[in-house]
Amino acid sequence: MAAITMAEMWTTVGSTMASFMFVWTIIRQYCPYEVRQLLEKWMQRLMSFFNPYIHVSIHEFMGTRLNRSEAYAAVEAYLSTNSVKSAKRLKLEMEKDSNKIVLTMDEYQKVKDEFQGAEISWASRTKSPKPMGNGNNSQPETRYYNLTFHKRYREMIAESYLEHVMKKGKEIRVKNRQRKLYTNGARDKYAYPRQPMWSDVPFEHPARFESVAMEAEKKQEIIEDLLTFSQSKDFYARIGKAWKRGYLLYGPPGTGKSTMIAAMANLLNYDVYDLELTAVKDNTELKKLLIEITGKSIIVIEDIDCSLDLTGHRKKKTEKETEDKKEEEKKKTDLKNREGKEFSKVTLSGLLNFIDGLWSACGGERIIVFTTNYVEKLDPALIRRGRMDKHIELSYCSFEGFKVLAKNYLLVEAHPLFDMIRRLIGETKITPADVAEALMRKSPREDVEKSLSKLIQALEEAKKEAATKEAEEESRVKAAAKDDSLLQDKKETEEPQSLDDGAVLL
Ligand SMILES: Nc1ncnc2c1ncn2[C@@H]1O[C@H](COP(=O)(O)OP(=O)(O)OP(=O)(O)O)[C@@H](O)[C@H]1O
Numbered sequence: 001m002a003a004i005t006m007a008e009m010w011t012t013v014g015s016t017m018a019s020f021m022f023v024w025t026i027i028r029q030y031c032p033y034e035v036r037q038l039l040e041k042w043m044q045r046l047m048s049f050f051n052p053y054i055h056v057s058i059h060e061f062m063g064t065r066l067n068r069s070e071a072y073a074a075v076e077a078y079l080s081t082n083s084v085k086s087a088k089r090l091k092l093e094m095e096k097d098s099n100k101i102v103l104t105m106d107e108y109q110k111v112k113d114e115f116q117g118a119e120i121s122w123a124s125r126t127k128s129p130k131p132m133g134n135g136n137n138s139q140p141e142t143r144y145y146n147l148t149f150h151k152r153y154r155e156m157i158a159e160s161y162l163e164h165v166m167k168k169g170k171e172i173r174v175k176n177r178q179r180k181l182y183t184n185g186a187r188d189k190y191a192y193p194r195q196p197m198w199s200d201v202p203f204e205h206p207a208r209f210e211s212v213a214m215e216a217e218k219k220q221e222i223i224e225d226l227l228t229f230s231q232s233k234d235f236y237a238r239i240g241k242a243w244k245r246g247y248l249l250y251g252p253p254g255t256g257k258s259t260m261i262a263a264m265a266n267l268l269n270y271d272v273y274d275l276e277l278t279a280v281k282d283n284t285e286l287k288k289l290l291i292e293i294t295g296k297s298i299i300v301i302e303d304i305d306c307s308l309d310l311t312g313h314r315k316k317k318t319e320k321e322t323e324d325k326k327e328e329e330k331k332k333t334d335l336k337n338r339e340g341k342e343f344s345k346v347t348l349s350g351l352l353n354f355i356d357g358l359w360s361a362c363g364g365e366r367i368i369v370f371t372t373n374y375v376e377k378l379d380p381a382l383i384r385r386g387r388m389d390k391h392i393e394l395s396y397c398s399f400e401g402f403k404v405l406a407k408n409y410l411l412v413e414a415h416p417l418f419d420m421i422r423r424l425i426g427e428t429k430i431t432p433a434d435v436a437e438a439l440m441r442k443s444p445r446e447d448v449e450k451s452l453s454k455l456i457q458a459l460e461e462a463k464k465e466a467a468t469k470e471a472e473e474e475s476r477v478k479a480a481a482k483d484d485s486l487l488q489d490k491k492e493t494e495e496p497q498s499l500d501d502g503a504v505l506l
């Protein structure tokens, strides 16, 4: 009797549900948009009365369709791993400014997630736009994610889970994005409409720290310094310092300064802003450029000693100011006339403000790198610790550096010719660029021995050249000393004569 009643009851429930679904489908299909919206609202209210689950929707566009919501993009990236594992229908996308494909769940798919013991469900949905007066849809459907969880996790989701999703999603997006190399040099200032302050190209330099020739210990120290910096957001906030760090790379040409900057950018996954100081009109323009630099970036000023006449401005001001000013003005007009260009009015104080003035703190997570061949020419204020926190000397190639290059270029870690190279490298100065050039294969048939012999030849030539230069320098010094002593002799013979003259006069 009871079983029959149960069966009857289920049949009634089933048929009621079926009729309800049928009516609901008819309503959705044939009712005007406004009535449908109203019914959906009531339905939702009715359901939420009995339903213990909470829903959060994250829409792709907020307000206008111009800007894609950051939150939606972060959720999409966050769900990509889970989607690949469990969704049955996936869609493949390649975002603007990204160099990687992203697989996300397709519309009406669901994936599960777990966080601090709570089961969370994500679904991908679309929403039809409000039709126009003539019944046509002028706008495409909008997409959104629907997050569902039990109401007992409400606080945990609001306080921790959503923050976790955004953080992880943003990290994935940063990893996947196409990094850029920006420059301020290629801008036409008079173009209409106005061009952005920075123009960019994809950053594709292949340099890695593994391929930089330098002592392993020094290299490791730099890597650790960079990684510590990139993970120290909280530390910088705690000590009340802007999250940025300055590096001064100095050394002779061809010792790997630019290569190291590329390796730094690749290690940290940062963009590179190559600042051409001579193309900056004045300190105000410098500030505008600074404001447009995003976080996770390396700002590079190459050959800072030749960029502008920044070397001794501070000293000049106090000393013979007017004289220098006149000379400077003359130089500027000469250059302007010669090149037909505007001369940059960026000053040392403008640059110092750029590095660590109040404006420099906006954006965060920035590294500023100066390179120079002549560190001694720079104003001490520009490179003092705190401004340029780490000074790195890149010097001539050591045997250890050569071994890195040999491993990269020739895929060898030991060879009978290494002993000779070790001796020669210890006796002469050769840049890593010259070593790299000697090790470069000129044809696919060139073997290791031939490349190493070429290097030995280059080293011997460099040694000979250095010896000749040294001999020339020695003879020049000797000649100068001889001239000095002749002059001294002459003076000594002339001095008593003048005394005699004096005596006569008296
Ligand atoms: N330390 C190094 N490790 C690996 N390769 C190097 C190193 N130094 C130089 N090279 C090689 O030499 C070339 C020139 O190096 P790079 O442009 O980095 O020198 P630089 O110090 O920036 O010179 P400059 O002062 O003239 O700008 C690079 O393309 C690279 O192949």
Ligand SMILES: [Mg+2]
Pocket: 257, 258, 259, 302, 371
């Ligand atoms: Mg360089």
